[in-house]
Amino acid sequence: MAKKSENKPLALVSTLSENIPEHVSFELLESNIITLHGLDTALAAISVSSINQTVVNPNPIFLSNPTGKSILVDEYDAKKSLEKYGLKLPETEKCLQSDAHLVSDQIGYPVVIKALGSAHKSELGEVFLNLENQKSVKEALRKISKKHVIVEKMIGDAVVELLVGIVHDPAHGMLLTVGAGGVLTEILSDTSSILLPSSKSEVLDCFNQLKISKIAKGYRGALGVDINQIIDAIMKIQDFVLDNRDKLFEIEINPLIVTTSEVIVADALIRKVT
Template sequence: MPFLFSVPTMVRSMLALVNYSAARRRGLPELPDASGTISNVSDDRLVEALSERGLTAPHQSTVSSPEEAAAAATQIGFPVVLKIISKEISHKTEAGGVVLDLRDANAVQEAAIVLQNKIGEDKIDSFLVQEMVNGLEMLVGVREDPDFGPIVVVGLGGVFVELMKDVSLRLAPVNKADAIEMLSELRGAKALGGFRGQAPRDIEALAQSIVSLSDFFVEHRTWLSEIEVNPVIVLEEGKGIRAVDVRPVRRD
């Protein structure tokens, strides 16, 4: 017999059982063939491949030095975000490898030098200079579960994903109706509709991004064990989303 520690936990558990029962009645989703090519999950191609499916990246440039970072930022336009790219460090924010709201070329160059000194030049493969985008931060991911197969996860993004633990799960692949239902299950769903004077977010674009990432993973599951976009910045209604940080986990 299960033992639940609180009424909210009980309600969420009962809702999960109801959703599972409904899914069983509809029939579990069939996985299409893994027809994607390995080139689509390479470092050089992944962001472009996702952008083609509506997971649009901000304007960005990969560079190898502080001087090149300053030049790239000038071309992109300010403000920008500076991030390290490192094979040794997958969670850049926790490592202190992200600097926000840089407003001129000197600030970008100085920030890159500080990152080199703090993290170590030998650990930094390159820098990513990225247009700074403001909006609601969400997480969208898909991972391979050894028992259930590909599972789609959606939740509040950025630093809040670990703090709030507010996520919704489905077996992949999902359709648009599934994606909207997942969003409605989140405790933070009100933020998408406009909260405390904020404009409503582009729920349609976010739902489509969930479907697109689910389809991409299923097609490329031969090469990927997990893929996560965190954050997905959800812009105002009608303005789409931006896939700010993509973290793939490739199979050996």
């Protein structure tokens, strides 16, 4: 009633973040009523909105979401799709298990062997790193249940490993999350998120929020990396997602390996419309 009688922005504030069910938030949003979940969130939003900000050529926010059932694109095809947008991959081949030792010889050791077709290969024990010869490759293959595998060159000089993920959020549009990747993803819980599309400067600000960014820049005299290369890689991932936004539910690159000279997509998960 208040919204109908007052031609002013209206927000509903809950004292605790869990006090407004998600379906209620969506119903209110359809009536252009914002829900602020928790007093801390509400006060932060009010504080930001009170600042006079001049936005030059603001980017549009895409709220449309893909519909229908989803399928998981296998890692090899997912990475090849990203390669078309200028992202670098390790030397990579997919093959039958029976041919993996020959492919490993061609690529050159050390190699990585992964099961093809599993969403969470590491948790399933189907990723084998730093295999130095045919014997270690054959031993790894005995532990993989899938018929097809990925063989790729081992990247051994990483300075940092990052997570880059983009999901369609029904309430906010496309959300980019950048964080510590690899084995540190769950240990550190070091992430920062922004809405897409975003500019290079916005992505850089997002990256600089991360604790791991200090390592990337060269912590306590250690070798750092070219931060511009990281931002360029994230922008290319954004380009891929924006071009395919009506077909993608989510994408996650983990890890995005950063060395002193390059940024490499070591693993990629894409979930798209069937």
